[in-house]
Amino acid sequence: MVAVRTCVACRKRAPRTALLRVVAHEGQLLADDRAVRPGRGAWVHPTAHCLNQAVARGVFSRALRVSGKLDAGPLENRLKTRMDN
Known part of the structure; x- marks a missing residue:
């Protein structure tokens, strides 16, 4: 079974692998590529x-x-x- 998440921007559902997890750390938004940072995460298309x-x-x-x-x-x-890469 494939894990599905919803993009916070466009509200479209997509497989977890197609989205980028974002966390807040010390007032900054950081990408959590491996989805292992602690705390609440938000998912967005990259x-x-x-x-x-x-x-x-x-x-x-x-x-x-x-x-x-x-x-x-x-x-x-x-x-x-x-x-760019």
Whole structure:
């Protein structure tokens, strides 16, 4: 049986392997490629469109149940590096 998750940006369901797990750590959004970091995670398609949509709508704070604005810079840099390769 394949694990299925929902993208927090576009709300489409996809296999866990097709999505990127994101966690909040010290006010920053970090990619959790191996899905082993502690804490609550949010799943997003590893595309610029879904990431931009999620950041613009502020869904990461809600999905991760943290208050305040989270810095998406490290996640955006990681995703840009991943798309360039």
